[in-house]
Amino acid sequence: MTDADDTLHVRAIDAFIAATGASDPEQRATLLSRALAADVVFWGPLGRGVGREAVEDFITEVVQGHPSGPCRMVRTTGVDAPEEWARFGWCYEDAAGRPILSGTDMVHVTPAGDIDEIVVFAGPLK
Template sequence: MVDGSSVIDVFIEAINTREAGARTALLRRSLTADVVFWGPLGRRVGRQAVEDFITEVVQGHPAGPCRFSRTTGVDAPEEWARFGWRFEGGDGVPLLTGMDVVHLTPRGAIDQIVVFAGTLN
């Protein structure tokens, strides 16, 4: 079984990496080329689409430089995993929290990401 925590932490490192080449390398280690990303702004397909989202929405946020962090352990029954997260501005103030659910391939990469942003009422 794949260690979901490791690949998720590589993905989070990619989100927080400001240097484009290093971010691309980390995304190659953590995501499949055809990853499906269900985010707050809709569905995107492909590693490049996820990288564009990170560059535009996360790295380009007006409260930047922003930081994304995992706030819970990784719950990974079989090939599915979930974890809580926090997105905070450069001053450390939380901007958004939520939970992601990811699907892990047998080789240890993420091929699906579903983002649940905000609290559930």
């Protein structure tokens, strides 16, 4: 992997994370269009979804609609990107910065720098 590849991965992942915190729907859609392929496959804790709209619905309902109030997703690790796959650690924090849930996501990044598959692993392995 080259540094340019790593930059593509980090840029896409960080745009995705920024989208999770965007309260303005237009801004969130813009960030998701920078990060995700239109036909992204999203494997989340609630099942499988396809397309940016499925990811946006997850963000609106689960991240921003959390019972603790709006939460913020934070990348907690570097991006480990062997070739076109990458993984990174994350944490959902409440408004006071207290961790609610953490996990690891694995993403597939196209040569153009778009994430076309996201697999969410929430919580620790037992």
